Amino acid sequence: MVNLLVISLRIAPAAEAAFTEFYHHHYIPKLLEVVPEITTARRYEEYGVAGSLKWFSKRLLTFYELAPNVSLEQINSALSRPGREEETATWQHWKVNALQGLSRVAYQQTYAHSRCPWDGIFGNRPFFQVSVEVKPEAEPEFRAWYEESYLPKIMADVPTWAACRRYTSLDREPVIYHTIYETANLADLETSFASMRSAYRYGSNADWDRWVGTAITYQDAASYRPIFRRPG
Numbered sequence: 001m002v003n004l005l006v007i008s009l010r011i012a013p014a015a016e017a018a019f020t021e022f023y024h025h026h027y028i029p030k031l032l033e034v035v036p037e038i039t040t041a042r043r044y045e046e047y048g049v050a051g052s053l054k055w056f057s058k059r060l061l062t063f064y065e066l067a068p069n070v071s072l073e074q075i076n077s078a079l080s081r082p083g084r085e086e087e088t089a090t091w092q093h094w095k096v097n098a099l100q101g102l103s104r105v106a107y108q109q110t111y112a113h114s115r116c117p118w119d120g121i122f123g124n125r126p127f128f129q130v131s132v133e134v135k136p137e138a139e140p141e142f143r144a145w146y147e148e149s150y151l152p153k154i155m156a157d158v159p160t161w162a163a164c165r166r167y168t169s170l171d172r173e174p175v176i177y178h179t180i181y182e183t184a185n186l187a188d189l190e191t192s193f194a195s196m197r198s199a200y201r202y203g204s205n206a207d208w209d210r211w212v213g214t215a216i217t218y219q220d221a222a223s224y225r226p227i228f229r230r231p232g
């Protein structure tokens with residue numbers, strides 16, 4: 001089953017305002033109307049890049065949460081449903097002329113720590129995302145260590161993480177795994193980073209490094225702040 005559709009893109013700052021007006025107030029509302037299998041839409045902007053040239057190519061994410069028990073085939077069919085032809089045509093114009101690094105990937109939630117915010121997942125909160133690709137033959141052993149040892153320890157060491165979940169891609173090769181650590185606010189995000197870098201975390205960080213190359217073939221990490229949600 002699919003829990004999450006993630007749209008990832010970049011857009012030049014000069015075009016961002018016009019695109020955002022269309023996307024937030026025309027495209028997404030019509031999508032939610034025509035495709036009720038999508039229950040919420042949340043957008044995030046890459047955070048922590050304001051003081052660098054990376055700001056000009058910051059990544060923007062859209063998380064579409066799905067209703068329970070929706071399969072990949074069902075959501076792909078629903079996205080082709082008639083009723084939003086005008087919005088789709090305008091989206092295609094933006095896609096061809098302005099959007100960069102565009103992707104759409106479906107994910108299934110495969111892990112959740114017991115700590116969870118009072119208002120459920122993906123509230124109006126920033127998060128830190130760690131992404132990895134793993135050798136298929138090493139994935140079961142890595143997953144067992146990561147979910148049974150590493151994640152419980154980091155959640156204990158960093159009490160300002162409000163939640164932690166893992167998502168596994170369903171329609172991407174190679175498979176990519178995202179770990180999302182939510183915080184209550186941006187101040188707690190910065191506090192969490194400081195805790196992660198504390199001296200008592202060196203051993204756990206070294207344990208992670210031992211998997212790089214032997215199991216992990218790609219890794220990335222970035223932080224995001226919320227910029228839109230619907231329904232509110």
